[in-house]
Amino acid sequence: MAYDFDRLVDRHGTNCGKWEFQPVQNPNAGLSTLPFWVADMDFPCPDGVIEALHRRVDRKIFGYSANFTGEFFRSVCGWFWHRFGWYVNSSDIFYCNGIVPAISYLIQLMTHEGDQVVIQPPIYRPFYKKIECNHRTAVSSQLVLKGDRYEVDFADFERKVKDPRTTLFILCSPHNPTGRVWSEDELRRMAELCFANGVRIIADEIHHDIVAPGVKHTPLEKLFPDHKNEIITCASVSKTFNLAGMAYSNIIIHDPHLKALWAQKVQGDCGVMYPNPLSITAIQSAYATGEPWLDQLNVYLHDNLVFTRDYLAEHLPKARMTVPEGTYFAWVDVAPYLQGAARADVDSYLVKTADILIESGPEGSPTFGPGGETRLRINVACPRSLLEEGLRRMCTALDRLFPGAALDDTLCVTPWRSARLSELVDRPTVLLFLRYYGCTICQLDLRRLKEHYDAITAAGAKALVVLQSDPAGIREQIDEHFYPFEILCDPGQKLYERYHIAPALSMEKMANAAVLQKIGAARQAGLTHGAYEGNELQLPAAFLVEPGLTVRKAHYAAHPADLPAPDELAEWCKETEVH
Numbered sequence: 039m040a041y042d043f044d045r046l047v048d049r050h051g052t053n054c055g056k057w058e059f060q061p062v063q064n065p066n067a068g069l070s071t072l073p074f075w076v077a078d079m080d081f082p083c084p085d086g087v088i089e090a091l092h093r094r095v096d097r098k099i100f101g102y103s104a105n106f107t108g109e110f111f112r113s114v115c116g117w118f119w120h121r122f123g124w125y126v127n128s129s130d131i132f133y134c135n136g137i138v139p140a141i142s143y144l145i146q147l148m149t150h151e152g153d154q155v156v157i158q159p160p161i162y163r164p165f166y167k168k169i170e171c172n173h174r175t176a177v178s179s180q181l182v183l184k185g186d187r188y189e190v191d192f193a194d195f196e197r198k199v200k201d202p203r204t205t206l207f208i209l210c211s212p213h214n215p216t217g218r219v220w221s222e223d224e225l226r227r228m229a230e231l232c233f234a235n236g237v238r239i240i241a242d243e244i245h246h247d248i249v250a251p252g253v254k255h256t257p258l259e260k261l262f263p264d265h266k267n268e269i270i271t272c273a274s275v276s277k278t279f280n281l282a283g284m285a286y287s288n289i290i291i292h293d294p295h296l297k298a299l300w301a302q303k304v305q306g307d308c309g310v311m312y313p314n315p316l317s318i319t320a321i322q323s324a325y326a327t328g329e330p331w332l333d334q335l336n337v338y339l340h341d342n343l344v345f346t347r348d349y350l351a352e353h354l355p356k357a358r359m360t361v362p363e364g365t366y367f368a369w370v371d372v373a374p375y376l377q378g379a380a381r382a383d384v385d386s387y388l389v390k391t392a393d394i395l396i397e398s399g400p401e402g403s404p405t406f407g408p409g410g411e412t413r414l415r416i417n418v419a420c421p422r423s424l425l426e427e428g429l430r431r432m433c434t435a436l437d438r439l440f441p442g443a444a445l446d447d448t449l450c451v452t453p454w455r456s457a458r459l460s461e462l463v464d465r466p467t468v469l470l471f472l473r474y475y476g477c478t479i480c481q482l483d484l485r486r487l488k489e490h491y492d493a494i495t496a497a498g499a500k501a502l503v504v505l506q507s508d509p510a511g512i513r514e515q516i517d518e519h520f521y522p523f524e525i526l527c528d529p530g531q532k533l534y535e536r537y538h539i540a541p542a543l544s545m546e547k548m549a550n551a552a553v554l555q556k557i558g559a560a561r562q563a564g565l566t567h568g569a570y571e572g573n574e575l576q577l578p579a580a581f582l583v584e585p586g587l588t589v590r591k592a593h594y595a596a597h598p599a600d601l602p603a604p605d606e607l608a609e610w611c612k613e614t615e616v617h
Contacts, residue, residue, distance in 0.1 A: 039330065040334070041330075041331055041334050041335070043081055043334070043335065043338040043421060044421050044422060044423065045082075045421065046080075046421050046423065046424065047080060047081075047082060049080065050069070055076065055078075056073045056075070056076050056078055056080075057073055060073055060075075060395050063075060063076075063395060064385055064386060064389050064395055066386050066389040066390050067389050067395050068393075070393055070543060070544055070546065070547070071389060071393050071394065071395050072393065072394045072395070072424065072427065072428045072431070073394075073395050073417075074394060074395065074396045074416045074417045074418075074420075074425075074428050075395045075396055075397045075415075075417060076397075076417070077214075077277060077282070077366075077367075077417060077419075078276075078277075078280060078282045078283075078419070079280040079366070079419035079420065080419065080420040080421065080424065081280055081335070081419065081420075081421075082280075083279055083280050083281065083320075083324070084279060084324060084327060084328040084331040084332075085327075085331075086323050086324070086326070086327025086328060086331075087279060087281070087320050087323045087324050087327070087328065089323075090319050090320070090322070090323035090327075091316060091319055091320060091323075093319075094315070094316060094319040095316075100315050100316070101315070102312045103312060103313060103314070103315035103318055104311070104312065104313070105133055105313055105318050109322060110318060110321070110322050111128035111131065113321070113322045113323075113325040113326050114126075114128075114131065114288060114321065114322075114325060115127075115128055115131075116325065117325040118257070118273075121247065122246070122255065122256070122257050122260065123260065124257045124259070124260045126290055130290050130291060130292050130297075131288050131289070131290055132288075132289045132290075132291055132297075132300055132304075132305075133286065133287070133288070133289070133310070133311070133313050134272075134287045134289050134304070134310055135285040135286070135287070135310060135313070136274075136276075136285055136287055137242055137244050137272040137274055137276075137287045137289075138164045138168065139310075140272050140287055140289045141164075141165070141168050141208065141240055141242065141272065142168040142171070142172060143300070143303070143304045143308070143310075144240055144270055144289075145168060145169060145172045145174060145206065145240075146172055146303070147296060147299045147300065147303060147304075148205070148206055148238055148240075148270075148296065149172075149174055149205045149206050150205075151172075151173040151174065152173070152174070152175070152203070153174050153175070153203060153204070153205045153206065154174065154175045154176075154177045154198075154201060154203045154204040154205065154206075155169045155174050155175070155176055155177065155204070155205075155206045155207070155208060156177050156178075156179055156195070156198045156199060156204055156206070156207040156208070156237070157169070157176055157177070157178060157179070157207075157208050157210075157407075158178075158179055158180070158181050158190070158195075158209075158210065158213070159178050159180050159181070159406060159407030159408045159409050159410065160180075160181070160215060160216065160369075160406035160407055160408065160409040160410035160413065161210060161213075161214070161215075161406060161407050162210060162214045162215065162242075162406070163405050163406060163407075165208055165210070166407065169208075174206075175203075177198050177201070177204060178407060178408055179191060179194050179195045179198045180194070180407075180408050180409055181213075181216065181218075181409065183409070186358070186360040187218075187360070188213070188216045188218050189224075190224055190227070190228060192227060192228075192231075195228065195231060196231050199231050199232050199235045199237045200235050204235070204237055205236070205237060205238065206237060206238055206239070206240065207228070207232050207237050207238070207239050207240070208239075208240045208242060209228065209239055209240065209241045209242065209258060210242050211225070211241055211242070211243050211246070211255070211258060212243075212245045212246065212248070212249065212255060212362075212363065212364030212365050213364075213365075214245060214365055214367065215365070215367050215369050215406055215410070215413070215415040216362065216369050217362020217363055217364050217365045217367055217369060218362070218363060218364070219249055219250075219253050219254070219255055219363035219364040220256070221256075222256050222261060225256060225258050225261055226261055229258060229261070229262060229265070229269075232268075233262075233265055233268060238268045238269070238270075239258065239268060239269050239270070240270050240272065241257070241258045241259065241269060241270065241271045241272065242272050243255075243257060243258075243271055243272060243273050244272065244273065244274050244276065244277050244287075245277050245364055245365045246273060246278075247277070247278035247332060247336075248277055248278065248336065248339065248364055248365055248366055249336065249363060249364040250336070250340045250343075250361070250362070250363050250364065251336060251337055251340055253363045253364060255364065257271060258271065259271050259290070266292040266293075267292050267293035267296075268293075269292075270289065270290065270291050270296070271289075271290040272287060272288075272289055272290075273287065273288045273290065274286065274287040274288065275320070275321050275324050275325070277366075278324070278328075278332060279320075279324040279328050279331075279332070280419075281317070281320050281321070281324065284314060284316065284317035284320050284321070285313075285314065285317060286313055286314070286317040286318070286320075286321055339366045339418065339419060340361070341422075342366070342418040342419075342420075342422060342425055343361045343362060343366070343368055343418055344361055345418075345422060345425065345426075346359065346368045346370075346416065346418055346425065346429060347359050347360070347361055347368070349426065349429045349433075350370065350429070350433070353429070353430075353433040353437065354372070354375065354432075354433045354436060354437055356374035356375065357370050357371060357372050357374070357375070357436075358370070358371040359371070366417060366418050366419040367415050367416065367417060367418070368414075368415070368416040368418055369413055369414075369415055370413060370414045370415075370416060371412055371413050372384075372412060372413070372414055372436055373412035375436040375437060376412055376436075377440035377441070380435075380436065384396075384398045384414070385397070385398050387435070388431075388432060388435055388436075390596055391435040391540075391594065391596070392431035392432055392434065392435035393431065393543050393547070394428050394431050394432055396414050396415065396416055396432070397414070397415045398410075398413065398414045398415070414432075416428075416432075431543070434538050434540045435538075435540070437538055438537070438538045438592065438594060439537055439538070439581060439589050439592050440589070440592055441589055441590055441591060441592060442588065442589065443588075443589045443592075444586070444587050444588055444589070445459060445463075445537070445581075445583060445587040445588075445589065446459070446536065446587075447459050447460045447587060448533070448536070450462060450526045450533075451509055451526065451527050451528075452509065452524050452525055452526055452527065453509040453510075453512040453513045453518070453525060453527060454509075454513070454518045459587060460585075460586075460587060462502055462524065462526075463502075463583050463584070463585055463587060464500075464585060465498060465499060465500060465585060466497075466498060466499040466500075466582065466583070466584050466585075466590075466611050467499060467500050467501065467502055467582070467583045467584075468494060468499060468500070468501040468502070468580065468581070468582055468583075468607045468610065468611065469501075469502050469504065469580070469581040469582075469583050470483070470487070470501060470502070470503045470504065470578070470579075470580050470601075471504045471533070471534060471537075471539050471578055471579040471580070472484075472503060472504070472505055472578050473505070473506060473572060473573070473574075473576045473578070473598075474505050474506045474507045474569075474570070474571035474572045475505055475507040475511065475512050475515065475525075475568060475569075475571070476507075476567055476568025476569045476570060476571065477567070477568075478557065478560035478561070478565045478566065478567050479553075479556055479557060479560055479598050479599070480505065481560065481565045481568075482556065482559060482560040482563060482565060483578075483601060484503065484521065485563065485565075486603070486604055487501060487503070487521075487523065487604050488521055488522060488523075489604075490603075490604035490605060490608070491522045491523065491604070493604060493605055493608035494604065494607060494608045494611055495522075496608070497608050497611035497612045498611065499582075499608075499611035500523060501523040501607070502523060502524055502525075502526055503521075503523060503524075503525050503526065504525075504526045504527075504528055504533055504534075505525055505526070505527060505528070505572075506528055506529055506531055506534070506571055506572025506573065506576060507525075507527055507529060507571050507572070508527065508529050508571065509527040511569060511571070512525060512527065515568075529571065529572065531572060531573060531576075534573075534576065537579070537581075539576075539577065539578075539579045539594065540577060540594075541573045541575035541576045541577060542575045542576075542577055542597070543575075544575075545575065547575075547597065548575060548597060548598060549597075550597055550599075552597065552599035552600070553597055553598050553599045555599070556598070556599040577594070577595045577596070577597065577598065577600075578595045578598065578600070578601045579592070579593060579594045579595060580592075580593045580595075580601060580602055580607065581593075582607075582610045582611065590610075591610050591613075
């Protein structure tokens, strides 16, 4: 059976955290924001899971439930053996409502306040949080990037685990966010250093089923049958079969003392013992029937990652990305494109300018710790059409002109002549991109610029206005000297595209109080709408350009009224008089 991973499924109206509650993650997000952040997939679950859940719902009672049946454990343990050749005894499997909560409980049970816990940044953010909220100290053994591949700095790792204050290592395998699938040799070296220094290991293997074709994941515990008591493995169907909302994880504990502590402290004191009855059904059926779906999924995810790499190579060529061995995250270095607001808080910048939500490492407070400061973690587990739209928005938002960039010396057309841009920019020049001549907001902007133009010329500067209008249409309405500045005509919107002056994503994004106020001001001034031209959703922009076509200032508008006033533009010119 072939599964259709290209089909778009509307998740609104389902209490979907990924789509509907994005403003909790970032207040600038809304219902139109495309999500590429949290790690769940926009694909329907396997048919076998859905059918089994329907049958279970038909039983009509959902009381306290337990995962004690032989059929349940045969499905879980059988999956581990079939996929990894890893034997797990059912008596060693404990339930928790998630791997992150399990790690928090295990830190409490396995360490003491003040102990050090080693992690390998750039790393999944909750590792830091759970270590710190339990009053332990996170110690970073940062991965090193050699070429396009992250590797363990074994000398540094050994120093960290030899510290007598270090008692625990949290291994992320496959690694989130870099996508490394550790080799057996790497796993052995890390574990042997831990065992030699009395450091126990929590292996977070939640992504163990999501690997590229031809790549093999090895459970750490499988390599060390004589050290089982020193390894706790955390596994789940949540990433594998898109069942994160079922809140069910399998925590594999062998040490009898730790088992007793888990039963007493976690199952007893914390009451973590009654899983959702539907989650039991979902897990059992996923492991029993979901393998063909998963195998096709992994191919689709890998193709999405290859598509992302190739799309970025064409549209954001200075970005760096390697197709990962595992997970469904593209880990992209966009350092050359981070300027101004994007560098300070790229998450909010991308929400505001591209209406997409991606997790990143903002300057000063990297989400993924050291090594993640200029990286974006893009979740590609979605239909390719959705991924392509998100990448288009992201590339448009990042590949913009910033101070220090240079404009192309292109041939420009005014209603009355043609000239190269370098000829027109013969002194500091305010370059304004509006919409089209018939737009009342644009007419108001042109009138205000004309009325206050002396302030710009007094600063030794000039202005050029770009419109998506046909030259002949403008000639019919005004003469050559009507404005003290020249109008450049770009009806094909080539300059807008070249300088990534994007349109709004929807008419909803064009309307707010400031825009309505400006429309009212245009009507009050007696301005009437003329011919419609160009892109009705086009947003304005403003640049200050010096001879030689170097950009000194750049402003991309968030809505049609978001344009610097003429007096502010004059101040721009004064600030650059020293150049």
